[in-house]
Amino acid sequence: EVQLVQSGAEVKKPGESLKISCKGSGYSFTNYWIGWVRQMPGKDLEWMGIIYPADSDTTYSPSFQGQVSISADKSISTAYLQWSSLKASDTAMYYCASQTHVATFAIWGQGTMVTVSS
Amino acid sequence: DIQMTQSPSSLSASVGDRITITCRASQGISNYLAWYQQKPGKVPKLLIYAASTLQSGVPSRFSGSGSGTDFTLTISSLQPEDVATYYCQKYNSAPWTFGQGTKVEIK
Numbered sequence: 618e619v620q621l622v623q624s625g626a627e628v629k630k631p632g633e634s635l636k637i638s639c640k641g642s643g644y645s646f647t648n649y650w651i652g653w654v655r656q657m658p659g660k661d662l663e664w665m666g667i668i669y670p671a672d673s674d675t676t677y678s679p680s681f682q683g684q685v686s687i688s689a690d691k692s693i694s695t696a697y698l699q700w701s702s703l704k705a706s707d708t709a710m711y712y713c714a715s716q717t718h719v720a721t722f723a724i725w726g727q728g729t730m731v732t733v734s735s
Numbered sequence: 736d737i738q739m740t741q742s743p744s745s746l747s748a749s750v751g752d753r754i755t756i757t758c759r760a761s762q763g764i765s766n767y768l769a770w771y772q773q774k775p776g777k778v779p780k781l782l783i784y785a786a787s788t789l790q791s792g793v794p795s796r797f798s799g800s801g802s803g804t805d806f807t808l809t810i811s812s813l814q815p816e817d818v819a820t821y822y823c824q825k826y827n828s829a830p831w832t833f834g835q836g837t838k839v840e841i842k
Contacts, residue, residue, distance in 0.1 A: 652831070654779075654833075661820075661822070661833065661835050661836045662771075662773070662779060662822055662824075662833045662836070663833065664824070664830050664831050664832055664833055666829075666830075667829060667831070676829040676830070677830075678829075678830040678832075679736065679830070712778065712779070714779075719781070719784045719785070719788070719790070720767070720784065720785075720826060721767075721769045721781065721784055721824065721826040721831065722769070722771075722779075722781060722824075722831075723781045723784070723790065725778045725779055725780070726778075727778060728778060
């Protein structure tokens with residue numbers, strides 16, 4: 618089965634670091650762009666950035682450049698989204714999604730809810 | 736960066752109605768346009784890619800058209816299960832920006 622499985626919900630304090638994961642299976646994870654999408658509570662989808670696991674080529678949305686870090690470990694078909702210092706405004710659902718032969722996000726993870734609160 | 740503008744932001748229609756959602760790109764994107772459906776509390780789902788190609792398993796009442804800067808998503812006969820927010824997305828080059836969404840409700 619083609620799927621992306623994300624790590625579980627997180628509750629963190631402002632200033633803490635966090636790394637969430639997204640593991641692909643059932644398709645050629647290495648050879649398609651995989652990205653991250655933010656959805657703040659009650660708000661729209663925001664494209665954060667993408668990574669090509671084969672060579673770790675990464676592109677960020679200007680809105681998220683410098684705020685997060687996207688990485689991937691092709692040996693275990695896993696992509697990551699990382700924060701070094703969380704803010705309350707990072708509270709959101711984060712989805713990973715993978716390109717396929719259709720060239721855009723055809724496969725989506727189930728989402729990881731990140732709550733940042735003191 | 737190219738901006739994606741959807742209209743309307745919300746609509747209410749009766750079961751069986753034909754509805755159309757518009758997405759406009761601030762610059763030409765050829766046919767690198769996708770449409771997604773997100774039902775309340777659920778993961779987004781790809782409906783249409785390459786502006787007009789239906790993703791496998793998507794009902795044929797959904798259709799897409801357009802090229803360049805102007806695109807439309809049409810539901811030919813609205814069903815109760817189509818209640819959702821619909822997003823367009825450009826993917827010709829990064830950033831693969833989403834539109835701001837159109838919320839569809841049943842009257």
